Amino acid sequence: MKGFDESKFESFVFEKMSKGKIPGLSVVLVKDGELIYSRGFGFRDVERGLEATPNTIYGIGSVTKSFTALAIMQLVEEGKLNLEDPLEKYLPLKMRPKDEPIRIVNLLTHSSGIPALGYAEAFIRNVIGEEATWIPMASYEDMLAFLSGAEEWAEAKPGLKFFYLNEGYVLLGYIVEKVSGMRYEDYVKRKILSPLNMNRSYFSEEEVGKDPEVAVPYLLTKDGKRVRSAYPFGITADGGLLSNVLDLSRYLTMYLNRGSYGEAQLLSKEGIEEMEKPRIEVPYRLLGNESYGLGWIITPNFLGHKLVGHSGSVLVSTAYAGYLPGPRIGVAVLANSSGYSLSHIGAYALALALGKDPERALPFIKRERIMERLTGRYEAYKGTIRAEVVQRGAMLYLEIKGKYTELIIPLVPEELSEEYARFKVPQLTGWLEAEFKINGEEVTLIYERYKLKRVGPI
Numbered sequence: 001m002k003g004f005d006e007s008k009f010e011s012f013v014f015e016k017m018s019k020g021k022i023p024g025l026s027v028v029l030v031k032d033g034e035l036i037y038s039r040g041f042g043f044r045d046v047e048r049g050l051e052a053t054p055n056t057i058y059g060i061g062s063v064t065k066s067f068t069a070l071a072i073m074q075l076v077e078e079g080k081l082n083l084e085d086p087l088e089k090y091l092p093l094k095m096r097p098k099d100e101p102i103r104i105v106n107l108l109t110h111s112s113g114i115p116a117l118g119y120a121e122a123f124i125r126n127v128i129g130e131e132a133t134w135i136p137m138a139s140y141e142d143m144l145a146f147l148s149g150a151e152e153w154a155e156a157k158p159g160l161k162f163f164y165l166n167e168g169y170v171l172l173g174y175i176v177e178k179v180s181g182m183r184y185e186d187y188v189k190r191k192i193l194s195p196l197n198m199n200r201s202y203f204s205e206e207e208v209g210k211d212p213e214v215a216v217p218y219l220l221t222k223d224g225k226r227v228r229s230a231y232p233f234g235i236t237a238d239g240g241l242l243s244n245v246l247d248l249s250r251y252l253t254m255y256l257n258r259g260s261y262g263e264a265q266l267l268s269k270e271g272i273e274e275m276e277k278p279r280i281e282v283p284y285r286l287l288g289n290e291s292y293g294l295g296w297i298i299t300p301n302f303l304g305h306k307l308v309g310h311s312g313s314v315l316v317s318t319a320y321a322g323y324l325p326g327p328r329i330g331v332a333v334l335a336n337s338s339g340y341s342l343s344h345i346g347a348y349a350l351a352l353a354l355g356k357d358p359e360r361a362l363p364f365i366k367r368e369r370i371m372e373r374l375t376g377r378y379e380a381y382k383g384t385i386r387a388e389v390v391q392r393g394a395m396l397y398l399e400i401k402g403k404y405t406e407l408i409i410p411l412v413p414e415e416l417s418e419e420y421a422r423f424k425v426p427q428l429t430g431w432l433e434a435e436f437k438i439n440g441e442e443v444t445l446i447y448e449r450y451k452l453k454r455v456g457p458i
Helices: 006-020 061-077 104-108 119-127 140-147 166-180 184-193 205-210 245-256 269-275 342-353 363-374
Strands: 024-031 034-045 218-220 226-228 297-302 305-313 318-324 329-335 376-379 386-392 395-401 406-416 420-427 430-439 442-447 450-456
Touching: 006 024, 006 034, 006 342, 024 245, 024 342, 034 245, 061 104, 061 166, 061 184, 061 269, 061 305, 061 318, 104 166, 119 166, 140 166, 166 184, 245 318, 245 329, 305 342, 318 342, 329 342, 342 363, 363 386, 363 406, 363 430
Parallel strands: none
Antiparallel strands: 024 034, 024 329, 218 226, 297 305, 305 318, 318 329, 376 386, 376 450, 386 395, 395 406, 406 420, 420 430, 430 442, 442 450
16 A cells, blocks of 8 residues: 555564464454455464464454444334333333433433443453453343342443443343344354455354464463463454454445445445434543543544444453544454554554654553553762653553562652653652753753762663
8 A cells, every 4th residue: 555654564473472472363454345464473372383374363342332332223224123212111020220211312422321240351350260250140030130230230221421331232132133033143143244255253162173273362461471362252242253354354444335245235425424422522632622422432533434343352352443444544454462452553554545654643652652662770970879761551650669668659640742751649748859851872860869870761
């Protein structure tokens, strides 16, 4: 593709996979209905030395939610339900947070007013061997029992506040079953996967077991070790689909074609636009002003274009799918571990596809680069004090450790630039400041009474 710098993109992917210890990753990029880039990186199975390719199967986690939302919208267009219908019209579950009914649109937009109840998190952690509360949830009846009393957990009336609620999408899956007369998985296969020729996208362990190219899921432990793990089969409408980037390229193409793929029309143009309509503000900030639509997160201004996308994670497998309706470009990224945000890799690819330099155009990449410059080993005058600045997630910490003592200081960013960075340090009596001065390769830290200079990497 003209303007897409493959070398720059692949260098970025290798860098992030290396730092995040991601074993394998696959990417696809589409434009105007054509595949313009596809590539596998690293291993789908480290121990057996098997490479990842565009055909490799991974769990896509919450990207599944867009499939569920699409299924609901298909039933809306068939006249079988309405987005304003109350939940209790279809399910024997009378949940009325703050005495208001939860409607289908509230479940689709995570605006039920009920904060996350944690069923999926607990289930996944049990499957991968973490100590977590065991939730015996294998059936529709189990979910109804689990949700009994959940309305008392509500923090807002439906429609007023965003609370990401996996359980809400499980209920949407049950509504699909109730209205269509088919199992949720069968409906999605027949009405979405088959028309799109997504013939290697699965829900069940049995189907996955028959596929010759499935990525081994890996858990990245808290001490940085990579451990073979297992997929959390049993999750459905909220995050249970497994797929590959080539199948997802056809899924994205359907959205870019305004609901059509080949001879099939999965949803009307108006229906697709309903899914892409911003409905409630979300706290996630890729570029600012993000909102949730129907099964998708909407970024109104991604380098001058609307971005429609969603991330997914089941801890041992991660995903991102996104597209730009205007220039008709889509990207899908899948990996067999966590370790780095795939939405950032997707955004990097989209920026390059638009002919932009992501290192300068994407604020979160610039922020990452500055924080990378600040990490390292620091020393005070003549080495009297030795410290380290380390990064964990999106935070930096100043650590001063000895044989018997240690001091770990969180640094809350206030100002970040290529020459200067200022952080707040919480105290019981208020805040202190930590300042970094950046001059080429020289980095100086001023904190409380001390001046320290960066002397090397960790």
